[in-house]
Amino acid sequence: DTGVSQNPRHKITKRGQNVTFRCDPISEHNRLYWYRQTLGQGPEFLTYFQNEAQLEKSRLLSDRFSAERPKGSFSTLEIQRTEQGDSAMYLCATNLRLGGGPLETGELFFGEGSRLTVL
Amino acid sequence: AQSVTQLDSQVPVFEEAPVELRCNYSSSVSVYLFWYVQYPNQGLQLLLKYLSGSTLVKGINGFEAEFNKSQTSFHLRKPSVHISDTAEYFCAVQNYGGATNKLIFGTGTLLAVQP
Numbered sequence A: 001d002t003g004v005s006q007n008p009r010h011k012i013t014k015r016g017q018n019v020t021f022r023c024d025p026i027s028e029h030n031r032l033y034w035y036r037q038t039l040g041q042g043p044e045f046l047t048y049f050q051n052e053a054q055l056e057k058s059r060l061l062s063d064r065f066s067a068e069r070p071k072g073s074f075s076t077l078e079i080q081r082t083e084q085g086d087s088a089m090y091l092c093a094t095n096l097r098l099g100g101g102p103l104e105t106g107e108l109f110f111g112e113g114s115r116l117t118v119l
Numbered sequence B: 001a002q003s004v005t006q007l008d009s010q011v012p013v014f015e016e017a018p019v020e021l022r023c024n025y026s027s028s029v030s031v032y033l034f035w036y037v038q039y040p041n042q043g044l045q046l047l048l049k050y051l052s053g054s055t056l057v058k059g060i061n062g063f064e065a066e067f068n069k070s071q072t073s074f075h076l077r078k079p080s081v082h083i084s085d086t087a088e089y090f091c092a093v094q095n096y097g098g099a100t101n102k103l104i105f106g107t108g109t110l111l112a113v114q115p
Helices: none
Strands: A005-007 A010-013 A019-024 A031-037 A044-050 A053-057 A065-068 A075-079 A088-095 A114-118 B003-005 B010-014 B019-021 B024-026 B031-038 B044-050 B056-058 B064-068 B073-078 B087-095 B103-105 B109-114
Touching: A005 A088, A010 A019, A019 A088, A019 A114, A031 A075, A044 A065, A044 B103, A075 A088, B003 B087, B003 B103, B010 B019, B019 B109, B024 B073, B031 B064, B031 B073, B044 B056, B044 B064, B044 B073, B073 B087
Parallel strands: A010 A114, B010 B109
Antiparallel strands: A005 A019, A019 A075, A031 A044, A031 A088, A044 A053, A065 A075, A088 A114, B003 B024, B019 B073, B031 B044, B031 B087, B056 B064, B064 B073, B087 B103, B087 B109
Protein backbone atom coordinates (compact mmCIF):
# COMPACT_ATOMS: atom_id res chain seq x y z
CA ASP A 1 0.00 0.00 0.00
CA THR A 2 1.56 3.32 -1.04
CA GLY A 3 -0.90 5.60 0.73
CA VAL A 4 -0.55 7.62 3.93
CA SER A 5 -0.18 5.29 6.89
CA GLN A 6 -1.09 6.15 10.49
CA ASN A 7 -0.42 4.21 13.67
CA PRO A 8 -1.94 3.24 15.94
CA ARG A 9 -5.43 3.27 14.52
CA HIS A 10 -6.98 3.31 17.95
CA LYS A 11 -5.62 4.38 21.32
CA ILE A 12 -7.42 4.31 24.66
CA THR A 13 -5.63 5.99 27.52
CA LYS A 14 -6.26 7.36 30.97
CA ARG A 15 -6.31 11.06 31.64
CA GLY A 16 -2.86 12.39 32.36
CA GLN A 17 -0.98 9.86 30.26
CA ASN A 18 1.15 10.73 27.24
CA VAL A 19 0.35 9.38 23.78
CA THR A 20 2.20 9.46 20.48
CA PHE A 21 0.86 9.01 16.98
CA ARG A 22 2.92 8.30 13.90
CA CYS A 23 2.31 9.21 10.28
CA ASP A 24 4.19 7.75 7.32
CA PRO A 25 3.58 9.84 4.19
CA ILE A 26 3.48 8.89 0.55
CA SER A 27 7.18 8.57 -0.18
CA GLU A 28 7.76 11.53 -2.50
CA HIS A 29 5.49 13.94 -0.62
CA ASN A 30 7.35 16.73 1.12
CA ARG A 31 4.39 18.49 2.76
CA LEU A 32 2.71 16.96 5.80
CA TYR A 33 -0.30 18.18 7.76
CA TRP A 34 -1.95 17.14 11.02
CA TYR A 35 -5.66 17.69 11.54
CA ARG A 36 -8.03 16.91 14.40
CA GLN A 37 -11.60 15.78 13.85
CA THR A 38 -14.20 15.57 16.61
CA LEU A 39 -17.65 14.06 16.32
CA GLY A 40 -19.94 16.13 14.13
CA GLN A 41 -17.17 18.46 13.02
CA GLY A 42 -14.97 18.79 10.01
CA PRO A 43 -11.21 18.33 10.24
CA GLU A 44 -9.46 21.22 11.97
CA PHE A 45 -5.92 22.19 10.98
CA LEU A 46 -3.28 21.66 13.66
CA THR A 47 0.14 21.99 12.07
CA TYR A 48 2.11 21.82 8.81
CA PHE A 49 5.59 20.64 7.82
CA GLN A 50 7.53 21.22 4.66
CA ASN A 51 10.26 18.61 4.73
CA GLU A 52 11.54 18.72 8.32
CA ALA A 53 10.56 22.32 9.01
CA GLN A 54 7.39 23.02 10.99
CA LEU A 55 6.14 26.14 9.26
CA GLU A 56 2.74 26.73 10.77
CA LYS A 57 0.96 25.84 14.00
CA SER A 58 -2.68 26.45 14.80
CA ARG A 59 -3.74 28.06 18.06
CA LEU A 60 -5.51 24.74 18.68
CA LEU A 61 -2.08 23.22 19.26
CA SER A 62 -1.58 23.86 22.97
CA ASP A 63 1.78 23.48 24.67
CA ARG A 64 0.84 19.90 25.58
CA PHE A 65 1.01 19.04 21.89
CA SER A 66 4.25 18.63 19.99
CA ALA A 67 4.86 17.45 16.45
CA GLU A 68 8.09 16.51 14.77
CA ARG A 69 9.29 15.39 11.40
CA PRO A 70 12.96 14.80 12.06
CA LYS A 71 14.20 13.63 8.68
CA GLY A 72 11.48 15.01 6.51
CA SER A 73 9.83 11.63 6.16
CA PHE A 74 7.59 10.23 8.92
CA SER A 75 6.08 12.50 11.53
CA THR A 76 5.00 12.07 15.14
CA LEU A 77 2.35 13.92 17.12
CA GLU A 78 2.71 13.67 20.89
CA ILE A 79 0.13 14.73 23.42
CA GLN A 80 1.33 15.10 26.98
CA ARG A 81 -0.88 14.92 30.08
CA THR A 82 -3.93 13.98 28.04
CA GLU A 83 -7.33 15.43 28.91
CA GLN A 84 -10.78 14.12 28.05
CA GLY A 85 -11.18 17.01 25.63
CA ASP A 86 -8.32 15.57 23.57
CA SER A 87 -10.52 12.65 22.53
CA ALA A 88 -10.76 12.90 18.76
CA MET A 89 -9.60 11.44 15.47
CA TYR A 90 -6.15 12.70 14.52
CA LEU A 91 -5.66 12.82 10.77
CA CYS A 92 -2.46 13.06 8.80
CA ALA A 93 -2.40 14.33 5.23
CA THR A 94 0.39 14.85 2.73
CA ASN A 95 1.04 16.34 -0.67
CA LEU A 96 3.87 17.29 -2.96
CA ARG A 97 5.22 20.80 -3.33
CA LEU A 98 6.32 21.30 -6.89
CA GLY A 99 8.03 24.39 -8.23
CA GLY A 100 5.95 26.74 -6.18
CA GLY A 101 4.26 29.89 -7.34
CA PRO A 102 0.70 31.16 -7.28
CA LEU A 103 -0.71 28.48 -9.55
CA GLU A 104 0.47 25.62 -7.40
CA THR A 105 -2.15 23.70 -5.59
CA GLY A 106 -2.96 20.15 -4.97
CA GLU A 107 -5.22 17.84 -3.15
CA LEU A 108 -4.23 16.49 0.23
CA PHE A 109 -3.97 12.73 0.60
CA PHE A 110 -5.31 11.58 3.95
CA GLY A 111 -4.51 8.59 6.11
CA GLU A 112 -7.25 6.67 7.88
CA GLY A 113 -6.60 8.46 11.13
CA SER A 114 -5.72 7.60 14.71
CA ARG A 115 -8.66 7.63 17.09
CA LEU A 116 -7.85 8.72 20.64
CA THR A 117 -10.15 8.03 23.57
CA VAL A 118 -9.17 9.57 26.90
CA LEU A 119 -10.95 8.05 29.89
CA ALA B 1 -9.11 34.20 6.72
CA GLN B 2 -11.29 31.68 5.00
CA SER B 3 -14.33 29.81 6.29
CA VAL B 4 -16.74 27.24 4.94
CA THR B 5 -20.40 26.79 5.78
CA GLN B 6 -22.33 23.60 5.20
CA LEU B 7 -25.79 24.42 6.45
CA ASP B 8 -27.20 20.91 6.18
CA SER B 9 -25.82 18.56 8.79
CA GLN B 10 -27.81 15.66 7.38
CA VAL B 11 -29.58 15.06 4.08
CA PRO B 12 -31.88 12.03 3.82
CA VAL B 13 -32.75 10.95 0.30
CA PHE B 14 -34.24 7.91 -1.37
CA GLU B 15 -32.18 5.74 -3.68
CA GLU B 16 -32.14 6.89 -7.33
CA ALA B 17 -33.33 10.38 -6.36
CA PRO B 18 -31.22 13.47 -7.13
CA VAL B 19 -29.37 15.24 -4.36
CA GLU B 20 -27.67 18.58 -3.75
CA LEU B 21 -25.32 19.26 -0.84
CA ARG B 22 -24.79 22.93 -0.19
CA CYS B 23 -21.51 24.69 0.48
CA ASN B 24 -20.84 28.38 0.90
CA TYR B 25 -17.48 29.91 1.59
CA SER B 26 -16.08 33.20 2.78
CA SER B 27 -12.69 34.55 1.78
CA SER B 28 -10.97 37.85 1.15
CA VAL B 29 -8.70 36.24 -1.45
CA SER B 30 -9.20 33.87 -4.34
CA VAL B 31 -9.58 30.27 -3.32
CA TYR B 32 -9.53 26.78 -4.67
CA LEU B 33 -12.45 24.56 -3.68
CA PHE B 34 -12.71 20.88 -2.89
CA TRP B 35 -15.23 18.23 -1.94
CA TYR B 36 -14.05 15.23 0.07
CA VAL B 37 -16.01 12.13 1.07
CA GLN B 38 -15.50 10.08 4.22
CA TYR B 39 -16.95 6.59 4.40
CA PRO B 40 -17.33 4.98 7.84
CA ASN B 41 -13.99 4.10 9.42
CA GLN B 42 -12.06 5.39 6.42
CA GLY B 43 -9.94 8.41 5.61
CA LEU B 44 -11.04 11.36 3.50
CA GLN B 45 -11.06 10.82 -0.25
CA LEU B 46 -11.14 13.56 -2.86
CA LEU B 47 -14.35 13.71 -4.90
CA LEU B 48 -13.55 16.72 -7.05
CA LYS B 49 -11.83 20.09 -7.06
CA TYR B 50 -12.18 23.50 -8.68
CA LEU B 51 -8.99 25.34 -9.52
CA SER B 52 -9.88 27.47 -12.54
CA GLY B 53 -11.62 27.32 -15.90
CA SER B 54 -15.06 25.81 -16.33
CA THR B 55 -17.24 26.43 -13.31
CA LEU B 56 -18.85 22.99 -13.65
CA VAL B 57 -16.53 20.35 -12.29
CA LYS B 58 -17.05 16.61 -12.60
CA GLY B 59 -15.68 14.16 -10.09
CA ILE B 60 -15.71 10.50 -9.23
CA ASN B 61 -18.79 8.35 -8.68
CA GLY B 62 -21.00 10.58 -10.84
CA PHE B 63 -20.75 13.67 -8.63
CA GLU B 64 -20.39 17.19 -9.98
CA ALA B 65 -20.18 20.65 -8.47
CA GLU B 66 -20.65 24.17 -9.73
CA PHE B 67 -18.57 27.12 -8.63
CA ASN B 68 -20.56 30.34 -8.33
CA LYS B 69 -18.29 33.25 -7.50
CA SER B 70 -21.03 35.83 -7.08
CA GLN B 71 -22.85 33.65 -4.56
CA THR B 72 -19.62 32.27 -3.08
CA SER B 73 -21.02 28.77 -3.39
CA PHE B 74 -19.78 25.37 -4.50
CA HIS B 75 -22.75 23.02 -4.27
CA LEU B 76 -22.32 19.31 -4.89
CA ARG B 77 -24.89 17.41 -6.95
CA LYS B 78 -25.65 13.93 -8.17
CA PRO B 79 -28.59 13.13 -10.45
CA SER B 80 -29.25 9.66 -9.03
CA VAL B 81 -27.84 8.40 -5.73
CA HIS B 82 -27.06 4.86 -4.65
CA ILE B 83 -27.06 3.23 -1.24
CA SER B 84 -23.28 3.14 -1.47
CA ASP B 85 -23.16 6.96 -1.55
CA THR B 86 -24.10 7.04 2.13
CA ALA B 87 -21.19 8.88 3.74
CA GLU B 88 -20.07 12.19 5.24
CA TYR B 89 -19.25 14.87 2.68
CA PHE B 90 -16.92 17.78 3.42
CA CYS B 91 -16.45 20.98 1.48
CA ALA B 92 -13.06 22.69 1.81
CA VAL B 93 -11.26 25.83 0.64
CA GLN B 94 -7.60 26.48 -0.02
CA ASN B 95 -5.94 29.87 -0.25
CA TYR B 96 -4.94 30.59 -3.86
CA GLY B 97 -1.20 31.05 -3.86
CA GLY B 98 -0.98 30.49 -0.12
CA ALA B 99 2.20 29.38 1.55
CA THR B 100 0.97 26.19 3.14
CA ASN B 101 -1.80 24.81 0.90
CA LYS B 102 -3.72 23.87 4.04
CA LEU B 103 -7.41 23.13 3.61
CA ILE B 104 -10.13 24.73 5.70
CA PHE B 105 -13.09 22.37 6.04
CA GLY B 106 -16.77 22.80 6.67
CA THR B 107 -18.57 20.82 9.36
CA GLY B 108 -19.75 18.18 6.93
CA THR B 109 -23.04 16.85 5.61
CA LEU B 110 -24.15 13.29 6.22
CA LEU B 111 -25.81 11.92 3.11
CA ALA B 112 -28.17 9.14 4.19
CA VAL B 113 -29.51 7.18 1.22
CA GLN B 114 -32.57 5.10 1.98
CA PRO B 115 -33.89 2.20 -0.12
